[in-house]
Amino acid sequence: MMNFVRLVWANVIAQHKNYFFNKSIYLSLFIWPVIGFINIYYSYKPFNNTVLLRKIGLQHDGEIYLYLLIGFVAMRFFYTLIQSAWQSSYLLRMSGTLELIYMSPSNRMGMLIGNSIASLFGSVWMFIIFSVGMIAFYRDFLNVNILSAIFSIILLCILAVIWGVFLNSLFLLSRDSGFLFTIFQEPTEMFTGAKLPFMHMPMWAKAIGYLFPLTYVIIVLRKSLMYNTGISNLLQEYVICILIGAILMIVSYLMMRAGEKNAIKNGTATLF
Amino acid sequence: MIEVRGLCKTYVTKESKGFFKTNKNYLKAVDNLSINIKKGEITGLLGINGAGKTTTVKMLSTLLEPTRGDIIYDGMDIKKNEKIIKSKVNMIAGGERMIYWRLTAKENLKYFGSMYGLHGKYLNERIDYLLELVGLQDKKNIPVEKFSKGMKQRLQIARGLINDPDYIFLDEPTLGLDIQIAKEMREFFLELVKKQDKGILLTTHYMKEVEELCRYIYILNEGKLLTEGSVEDITKMSTTEDGNLEDVLLMMAKEVSIENKEVI
Numbered sequence: 001m002m003n004f005v006r007l008v009w010a011n012v013i014a015q016h017k018n019y020f021f022n023k024s025i026y027l028s029l030f031i032w033p034v035i036g037f038i039n040i041y042y043s044y045k046p047f048n049n050t051v052l053l054r055k056i057g058l059q060h061d062g063e064i065y066l067y068l069l070i071g072f073v074a075m076r077f078f079y080t081l082i083q084s085a086w087q088s089s090y091l092l093r094m095s096g097t098l099e100l101i102y103m104s105p106s107n108r109m110g111m112l113i114g115n116s117i118a119s120l121f122g123s124v125w126m127f128i129i130f131s132v133g134m135i136a137f138y139r140d141f142l143n144v145n146i147l148s149a150i151f152s153i154i155l156l157c158i159l160a161v162i163w164g165v166f167l168n169s170l171f172l173l174s175r176d177s178g179f180l181f182t183i184f185q186e187p188t189e190m191f192t193g194a195k196l197p198f199m200h201m202p203m204w205a206k207a208i209g210y211l212f213p214l215t216y217v218i219i220v221l222r223k224s225l226m227y228n229t230g231i232s233n234l235l236q237e238y239v240i241c242i243l244i245g246a247i248l249m250i251v252s253y254l255m256m257r258a259g260e261k262n263a264i265k266n267g268t269a270t271l272f
Numbered sequence: 273m274i275e276v277r278g279l280c281k282t283y284v285t286k287e288s289k290g291f292f293k294t295n296k297n298y299l300k301a302v303d304n305l306s307i308n309i310k311k312g313e314i315t316g317l318l319g320i321n322g323a324g325k326t327t328t329v330k331m332l333s334t335l336l337e338p339t340r341g342d343i344i345y346d347g348m349d350i351k352k353n354e355k356i357i358k359s360k361v362n363m364i365a366g367g368e369r370m371i372y373w374r375l376t377a378k379e380n381l382k383y384f385g386s387m388y389g390l391h392g393k394y395l396n397e398r399i400d401y402l403l404e405l406v407g408l409q410d411k412k413n414i415p416v417e418k419f420s421k422g423m424k425q426r427l428q429i430a431r432g433l434i435n436d437p438d439y440i441f442l443d444e445p446t447l448g449l450d451i452q453i454a455k456e457m458r459e460f461f462l463e464l465v466k467k468q469d470k471g472i473l474l475t476t477h478y479m480k481e482v483e484e485l486c487r488y489i490y491i492l493n494e495g496k497l498l499t500e501g502s503v504e505d506i507t508k509m510s511t512t513e514d515g516n517l518e519d520v521l522l523m524m525a526k527e528v529s530i531e532n533k534e535v536i
Contacts, residue, residue, distance in 0.1 A: 003389050003391075006386055006389075006391050007386050007387070007389075009386075010382065010383050010386035010387075011383075013379070013382075013383070014372060014375060014379070014383040017372075017374055017375050017379060018372055018374050018375065094369075095369055095370070095371070095372060095373070096365075096369035096370040097370060097371075097372065099335055099370070100363075100370055100384065100387070100431075101387065102334075102335060103333055103334055103335055103358060103361070103362070103363060104358060104359075104384075104387035104388055104435075105355045105356075105358040105359045105387075105388065105389075106386075106387040106388070106389070264334075264335065264336060264337045265336075265337050266283070266284070267283065267327070267330060267335075267336050
């Protein structure tokens with residue numbers, strides 16, 4: 001177990017140093033999400049939001065921005081991993097280090113988890129600081145259930161890491177899986193309820209949204225932070241989150257195995 | 273000792289015939305190869321481009337699955353003991369890949385050491401020892417992207433020795449290095465064999481390197497073993513007066529090419 005943890009940590013450090021080699025990257029990590037949020041903010045601002053507020057059970061105008069901010073922060077956790085997973089698999093192939101990993105007796109899941117953790121926390125911490133500041137600004141509209149909020153935030157982190165593992169294994173499966181980048185990127189933003197209230201989306205959009213773990217995470221985060229909903233009332237959503245996480249881990253493991261088997265059979269680990 | 277018996281590798285490639293149709297092509301890269309690699313000596317695997325050298329090295333290092341044949345490491349079948357064998361081998365290739373350029377020399381070795389379950393004091397000591405060995409101790413905290421080609425190659429060697437492997441595969445390890453560094457590398461490999469009893473398989477296009485390092489060589493062409501023997505015995509096959517290994521290799525490749533044309 002300790003060896004596995006050390007391996008995960010070694011990958012976290014290596015990937016972090018590979019991607020965050022220049023301090024200007026941190027500026028970009030901060031600016032782009034903030035611009036994204038400002039974009040959403042001003043998309044809603046010109047309209048009379050009274051109807052929307054009533055539909056999602058809120059009272060004040062400020063609440064809608066807190067509602068959007070929570071969705072947007074959670075979305076950034078997942079969104080950032082799509083890009084970094086693709087970059088990471090490309091770097092592994094291009095630098096020839098994927099061959100060295102396959103040649104070693106190391107646990108491959110350790111590598112995937114380490115990559116995912118490094119990408120996630122390296123990419124979102126600047127935005128988290130901004131978001132905490134914004135949430136503090138809108139604190140009057142918070143209606144937090146502390147216990148379920150803590151549980152929901154932990155769930156957000158774990159599910160985002162698992163999402164990263166899933167994407168990393170997908171990109172390892174085939175070097176031509178770059179098209180999945182588009183398939184995952186837009187729906188993550190559009191159909192998970194990050195920018196629009198999920199329950200008021202059309203049925204077909206909901207059907208797509210239900211496939212993404214982010215959808216459930218946004219629901220539990222908003223309910224625990226804004227509607228004072230306790231763990232017992234969120235049990236169903238939590239169970240779904242855990243189930244989806246478990247399924248994603250199993251699928252990731254199988255894809256990772258299939259990717260390695262295919263590379264060892266055809267000698268494709270060095271192709272990029 | 274590594275015993276290789278009847279090793280074959282056939283690659284399947286797809287050739288596009290219009291938008292919907294693809295044809296499968298079969299390329300026999302290694303054909304019924306049998307070789308031995310002993311500890312305490314450097315064995316050479318020679319041949320012109322496309323002879324099957326790198327494919328063989330990859331199969332021996334568990335990076336490629338053979339289509340047929342057996343690879344036995346110190347009495348252990350590679351198929352049944354893959355994990356144990358993976359911890360006993362490593363590969364050093366020429367060129368500037370297989371290391372992370374944005375990491376320092378020390379960080380690279382730490383990362384690759386962790387792949388073999390090494391950690392703590394032992395890993396740090398091993399890193400210091402290897403960096404000292406390859407002459408990079410005072411450059412250990414510099415990102416690899418700032419290294420010269422020779423320094424990168426030396427780091428590759430340290431990386432290839434991080435798990436203290438019993439067998440090392442050298443795939444054109446002095447590719448692109450100047451004569452001074454290449455000479456240093458050769459001396460280093462000889463020391464590894466003599467002092468640490470490593471078993472080394474060397475593939476290279478530099479015949480001088482083979483003459484200087486290898487005790488026994490195998491010559492491949494189009495995946496098949498053409499001949500084997502000591503460097504002296506093979507050199508004697510040369511038809512020229514001041515015969516050398518290069519002449520023999522060229523002569524053999526030419527003969528095979530003529531035979532193939534006659535068959536066609």
